[in-house]
Amino acid sequence: MSGGIYRSAHAAPDGEPEEVDEATFMVSVDNTGTFPTAAGDQALPPEVIPASVQDGGGTVYGSSTASRGGAVYGAEPEAEVAAPAESERSTAGNSAVMAVGSLVSRIIGFVRNMLIGMTLGKAIGDPYTSAQFLPNQIYELLLGGILSSVLIPLLVRRRKADPDGGQLFTQRLLTLAVVALGIATVLVTVAAPVIATIQSSSGAAPGYQHLVTQLSYLILPIIFFTGISALIGAVLNVRGHFAAPMWAPILNNLVVIATCGAFILFFGTARGLTAEDMTSGRIAVIGGGTLLGMVVQAIGLLPALRKVGFSWSWQWNPRALGLSEIGGLAGWMLVYVGANQIAVFLVARVLSGVSGDDNASLLAFNNVFLLTMMAHGIIGVSVMTALLPKMSAAAAEGRFSDVSDDLSRGIRLTTTALAPICVVYGVLGVPISVTLFQGGALTSAQAFAIGGVLVVAAFCVIPLSISYLCTYAFYALQGNRTVALINLPVVALRIVGYFFVAQVLSESLSAAGMTAANAVSYLLSAVISLALLRRRIGRLNLGSVARALVKVVVAAAIATVAGLLIVNLLPGGDTPGRGAAILQVVIGGGAIMLVYLVAATLLKVHEVSQVVGMVRRKIGR
Structure with a gap:
């Protein structure tokens, strides 16, 4: 794929150098893909495929506008270029919609998962x-990576090139998607017992596999509605509408929250129950409610289609879609996504055999992975969203030194901003888990166990974000295959690690x-990526990165010591109750942030002043 840049909402007009608006880092909370998925609040280690990839057509496309030859393609296919101030307001408005929608969705999604644990x-x-992972895994294999890397650019290209603004092409694509997703959903649902067997350990508790199968019969149809929601979201994005795709997942989360309430109302919490105790009524409520959430999300997008003037009609003509082109472009995404899903299956299988309450x-x-991704999404993705347009433009023009500068700046900013969060996770893992998860059917001992995993996850956040930054740099360089x-x-090492854990560590340490x-594996990804990027674009300014990282590590170490001392002085100790845990999180977390900020400032970590400045400007506005 050559010649194209899939451009984010923050790209400057063609031919103009773009300054990274520091406020952008605070606005674009999460833009890994503006179309909704079922996996947004239920996640495992597969890396997110960014929506910002090359289309292969020589055109710059974006989440709000796509310019070529002086024309902007967004809500209207032949709109003229807006005035700079108007364009900036539009970009800021779109970014704000996506940021607020994403942040609210993340918060409500986390509430949903808290209630699932408590229920x-x-x-x-x-x-x-385990049953919820199945539709997400199958969806990713069928459509997830292909949608973001292939279909969205094709939709934008046809919207510009076709006399009808891509209407007929989109109708044909949706028709094929309805048929293909419907057939795949039926086949996968019928195969639920086989899939559940693969994903369940032979050492799982009695009735575990049967319960996964029964829940899967109700939950696997989510595949169809997830795919349709994602495609509708893509159609809306291509036509310049961003609000509905960002807010629709909230409907899903609210339905599942209501489902948890209904379960408690009818049956009470599941505390003390085993898999064998789950009656058909209990299964129908929790499984059916989960499916209903995705159905409501899909239906919630339909009014927005009418708003942008798109009308869907049955248009069966797969040959007219150029499936050979789509298949060729999608091949490497299937390799990427497929490798990740193997790791996901293994995680589910190994951890299904962990016994003991x-x-x-x-x-x-x-739950711990969701906390990890929350930190990465708020900080790491914000930096990436702001830097990707600059890296893409520089790469297209052969200015590889600028790509290197942007990448090193992104690594420094991300690491500086994430370091105190890592310290908070490491020092306050147990209090955070007790505060968030303890209650209902989730006992204090189980919350303590989650806290132990969160302590280990503190070492995941920064390698994860750096590996993502490198991935985005490769996308800017049109390096999908790389x-x-x-x-x-990376996935091979991850799988080896999982096997090692399963064979060597005790069950109590399996999740950690x-x-x-x-x-x-994230660290390996970052190392390999940086080595290959150095060969591709030359110097990466790693000396300045290393010097900044040393200062950040020292500041983080000082904050860690201060946090441990303060927490030891607070009531609750290593096994706090809910009240003591909240006190430790508030006072200990605040102290860690303050000490880190002071230490980093004294150590002259330049990026700290940038982050503080961004926050000050945001508050001032």
């Missing part, structure tokens, strides 16, 4: 979590061990 507990929460297993692992090939040894394996 179902470990014994039922683990098979429920007080041991962290699949539900705990997933990204897929890098991912193969797998989290550590993730951290090592």
